[in-house]
Amino acid sequence: MSSSRTAAASPSPIHARTLRTPEELVEAGFVTRDTLPAIADVAEQYATAIPPAFRDLIETPDDPIGVQVIPSPEELVAAPHELADPIGDDALSPVPGIVHRYADRALLKPLLICPLYCRFCFRREHVGPDGGLLDEEALAVAFNWLRDNTAIREVILTGGDPLMLSPRRLEHIMRELASIPHVTTLRIHSRVPLAAPEKITGTLLDAMDADKAVWLVVHANHAREFSPAGREALKKIQRRGIPVLGQSVLLRGVNDSETALEGLFRAMVESRMKPYYLHQLDPAPGTARFHVPIEEGRRLLAGLRGRVTGLAWPTYVLDIPGGYGKVPLGPDYLEPSLSTVSDPNGQRHAIRTPDTL
Structure with missing residues (x-):
């Protein structure tokens, strides 16, 4: 599959606009034509937009930039723990x-x-x-x-x-x-x-x-x-x-x-x-x-x-x-005793306070 670096070298006007449709994603080389029906199903439910500046950063569709914004058929598979309004907005x-x-x-x-x-x-x-x-x-x-x-x-x-x-x-x-x-x-x-x-x-x-x-x-x-x-x-x-x-x-x-x-x-x-x-x-x-x-x-x-x-x-x-x-989720360095801490290397140390002397 071609990368966006190859696409960026093309004079095609698609490079100068935000990619929004499954067909544009195929043309840009971000999804394959055989996955187009599945990507179209995703597009029915969730919006896509990849602006030119962000598109230029994508080297391959599954790199750390591409995976953030390129739709996947997996988006239509909801896991049991997932919620439509996960933080209660x-x-x-x-x-x-x-x-x-x-x-x-x-x-x-x-x-x-x-x-x-x-x-x-x-x-x-x-x-x-x-x-x-x-x-x-x-x-x-x-x-x-x-x-x-x-x-x-x-x-x-x-x-x-x-x-x-x-x-x-x-x-x-x-x-x-x-x-x-x-x-x-x-x-x-x-x-x-x-x-x-x-x-x-x-x-x-x-x-x-x-x-x-x-x-x-x-x-x-x-x-x-x-x-x-x-x-x-x-x-x-x-x-x-x-x-x-x-x-x-x-x-x-x-x-x-x-x-x-x-x-x-x-x-x-x-x-x-x-x-x-x-x-x-x-x-x-x-x-x-x-x-x-x-x-x-x-x-x-x-x-x-x-x-x-x-x-x-x-x-x-x-x-x-x-x-x-x-x-906050941590990590934690204070031991349950409240009198000992671990340093970044995992070694334990006593806390010197008036209560421990």
């Missing part, structure tokens, strides 16, 4: 577009459109190019809910991908949120800077600015996602004084080795991005091929302790199914 939505899971913060989902569609997405039942854009009336209801709930200090713009909004609409949303007195922090979650870096324009950066603390959390799962164009897009954001954090999902076939995780976290730090969360995979339908057991994840993180700077150390978290929130 629907149950915790008091008004359209709002999810309220924690007392001091809330999600605002102004749209459900993304630059690319991850094959492991926990919102894969909802996201797509035709879905979820909140109209002015729905946005007004969401803003009023946030104004009425004065315990909310932080609003997290997610979706979908908020940086897929037009600059005009994003600016409107940011200004409205910044006008709420008790909201002190605005957080944007996005894959755009690395997946579609050409969208990080001066106009969009102006729209992201607000008279409140603004943070950007960028989703990346492999070091190769940090292309020169993506790194430059991150610099443009950082020059506006917006801190950037990184979040990733632990994925079989993508980053399930110490070497891959080390490369990813080092790429983040080198791009002035603090690794924030490494997520245990949420059990969305048809995602079992990406599952890495928690004990394996803990071993991988333990293998990096002392090997990478603390700046490159994320919190490994599980979003408890049903909407009960995120909890």
Whole structure:
């Protein structure tokens, strides 16, 4: 099967646009024609989008970049443990577009459109190019809910991908949120800077600015996602004084080795991005091929302790199914006695405190 490097050399106009249909995936060499009927069945249920910048990173369809975005027939096989709403978004939505899971913060989902569609997405039942854009009336209801709930200090713009909004609409949303007195922090979650870096324009950066603390959390799962164009897009954001954090999902076939995780976290730090969360995979339908057991994840993180700077150390978290929130998974170094710790090499040491002397 041909790689995208071969496809990239072709003058075909398909290279310059986002791949969305099964036929385009065949033309690009990402799926074979004999699998086309099965891929078409997947497309009936789940959206596909591979933007040009991300497509250029794919060397083979089953490499750590390709496997994240190229559809597979396995997506139509739901495992018994998988849930349509694995983290309880629907149950915790008091008004359209709002999810309220924690007392001091809330999600605002102004749209459900993304630059690319991850094959492991926990919102894969909802996201797509035709879905979820909140109209002015729905946005007004969401803003009023946030104004009425004065315990909310932080609003997290997610979706979908908020940086897929037009600059005009994003600016409107940011200004409205910044006008709420008790909201002190605005957080944007996005894959755009690395997946579609050409969208990080001066106009969009102006729209992201607000008279409140603004943070950007960028989703990346492999070091190769940090292309020169993506790194430059991150610099443009950082020059506006917006801190950037990184979040990733632990994925079989993508980053399930110490070497891959080390490369990813080092790429983040080198791009002035603090690794924030490494997520245990949420059990969305048809995602079992990406599952890495928690004990394996803990071993991988333990293998990096002392090997990478603390700046490159994320919190490994599980979003408890049903909407009960995120909890850290370790690894742990404190022994049950609370008087002994293990070092990164596994040797035990007594903790010297007034109580132990």
